[in-house]
Structure formats: structure tokens, C-alpha cells
Amino acid sequence: MTQVIAIWLTFFAALVISVVPVPRDLPVYFFYLQPEWLALTLSYWVLVSPERVGLVSAFILGLFADLSVGTALGEHGLMYLLLVMFISATYHQVRMLPIWQQAVIVAFVISVGTVLQYLFLSLAHESFQSGLMFLKAIVSALMWPWVFLLLEMVRRRFRWV
């Protein structure tokens, strides 16, 4: 139980970080330099404990993200579900890879997720996206080792495998 609470506390933290407003005097593209904190955290937990965090958690997290960011309900869920599907199908292999290769995989999954998300959104309404959205995937990949190590520390602290 404490483990589940700990997991959801890290999700809460990631959600808070992703809602922190960009200071107004910074240029607009700064928005794209923010990594997908929640997607990273979710990837980590699916990778190390796929029996506790899975599709349902991804769905619920997506709804929370949509509500707090203000996007259409289900928009984040689409991406998170794809992410969980991919990682839970391959976690045996991905777990064994060195961190930098994991980062490449995370970047790949996040950019596929972003592209699909925006493809779907542009079916429903005109959306204005630039190539800058791939920047988010790259920045997320660069953040992966740090998020991984930090969450590993959290996990050690709560002493579970």
C-alpha cells in the first residue's frame, strides 16, 4: 500500500512540475524545452514495476493531466496509453539496456505519442504545431537518466524490488 502511495506521490510531483507556469519574460519556445515529466515518471514505473502501474494508471493519469493542463479530456491519455503499451510489451529487454539506450527508446516513444496525439487532434480541429514539438521528445530523453536515478533512489528508500 505504501508503495502505491509512493508511486502516486511521484506522479503528483511530476504533475505539479509540469503545471508550473513558464515565467512570462522567457521566449515562447521555452515551453518546448520542458520535458514531459509525467511521461518520464510513468515510463519509469512501468519499466520497474509493470504489475503495479499499467494501462489503468495511464488512463487515470491522463485525465488528471488533461484537467490540470486544461487540454481536451483524453488527450494526454492517448499518449500515455501508447507509452505503457509499448514499454509493458518490451520491459524485459528495455530493463537490461544501458540508460542512454533507454533514453533513446523513451525519446522514440514520446515522439511517436506526440505525433499521434497531434494527428488525432488535427482531425478534430485545426491545431497549430511546429516542428518544435519534437524538441520536447529530445529534451525528455536528455532528462531520462536523471529522472531514472532520482526515482531509483525513491524506490530504494521505500525498500521494494
Next chain:
Amino acid sequence: MSTLFRKTQQSTLLAASLLLICAILVWTDISTPRLQPLRQGVFAAVEPIILVAHAPGKWIDALGFLVSTYLDQFEAIEQLERENFRLAALSTRIAGLAAENNRLRALLGSTDVIEAHALVAEVLSVERRSDRHRLILDKGQRDGVRVGQAVIDETGLLGQVVQVMPGLAQVMLITDVSHAVPLVNERSGQQFVAEGIGDRQQLSVRFISPSTNVQIGDVLITSGLGRRFPRGYPVGEIVSITPIEGDAFVDVRLAISARPESVDHALVLFLSEGSQKIDLDIQAIDQAESL
């Protein structure tokens, strides 16, 4: 092996159904307002997330205020006093004009008086994502803010409230791609609709034929049509009129007069029932004039 297989099959089914639910949710949320009540109902649950996320910025502001020098503050107070004096002098004139306006309205046969009061709200953040132009205000349901209220700053119309939490409100700016506002040209009295195009400074005025009487520099104000925005708040100034080849309409751009990028405080407008009636009366008069 067989149990493992069954498990994968189950999770594929679960994944497919959750994806489908997400897709349906996105679709309905974008194309219909049907999910709005649901959204409003669970919105209070995420308020702590937004409040915690905004806390550091507030502390930094407070710290900045503490370390600013006595002299700076002294100067600022002096400046504010001067500004206050100027505005007070101005407002006496406006009071006179309002009284005169009401007398004229009485002559026209409508007995109601426009009563709009406003609530000052602090702007907590401006969203920077390119396709979402939103503000978050520090006033919400508890302060009486409701979805659909117009929000202005000291220079013009900012947008409207689209989501309310107990202590926060989200405002869609007029520059958002899904926003449109009915306008009237101050000079010629013609009615227009301006839509957001995802640009943070400009709106596009739709359906203007090349023969329409518009000029660069015309100021467009809210027309009060649709009863969402009260009449008479400046929205922007026409900055460019470009004919589009092979199109029956010209491309008219409006530079907005509000400054959502640098706004610290905004006013949420409250309208009494009577004022809506007046807006309708004004529309009737406008229509009669244009005929």
C-alpha cells in the same frame, strides 16, 4: 504458457478499449460542450495541483518585493498617487457622461440602467503553448466568478472565463484559435466577427468584402451581440487589409489592444440582468439604423 497468453490477450483488450474511450472523450470534448458539466464537477480535484505549482512564483514575487529598496517603493508610491489623481479626475467626467447616457436612454424609452461591476483578479500565469491561449486568475467560484464572464484589462478585452475552480478561474483569451468575438466598427457602425488565429497579438476579422468601409486604424469595440460580452470595450485596431487572390473576402488583421503577455491584474465583469436587456435594446436600435 497458456495463462500468460490469456493475460496478454486481456491486456490488449483493455488497452484497445481504454484507447477507444480516450478517443471518444477527446472527440466529444472538442466538438461538443457535453462534457463541460463533468469537467466542472471534477475540476476542483486538480486545484491543489495548480495551487502548489504556482506557489514558488508567488514566493519569488514576495521576496522581490521585500528586497526592493525603500527608495524604489517610495518612487512607486508617488507614481501611483499621481496616476490615482489623474484617474479620479477622469472618473468624475465619466460619471457625468454615464448620467447623461442614462438620461438619453430614458428618453429612448428603456428605463434600465447599465450596472456592471467588476472584480479585480490577479493573473497567476499565462499559458505559453502555441495553440492554447489561456490565463489563470486567482478568483473563482467562491468569489462568484461564473463560466462565460467577460474579462478585461486596463486597455481592452482579454477574453472570457471558460473554467471555474473554487479559488481559481481559467480565462480563454480572444487570440485563442477557438475563440470569436462580435465587434462593431466605432467609425462606421458596421458589425464584424473577429477570430483568434493562434497569433498572440492579432485577430483575423472574417467575411469582409473588398467594398466594405474599413480602413487601417479603425478601432473595433465589442458589439454586445450574442450577450456574452458587454458592449463598448475596445478589442483592437485594424493593422492590415490584404486582398486574397481568388477569394471573395479580404484578409483583415486586428492588433489587439489588451496586453495578455504583460498583464498582472484583470477585471472580471459582472452584469446585471437589466444591462443585458439594454444590450438587446441597443442591438434593436442598431438594426433599425442599419436598415
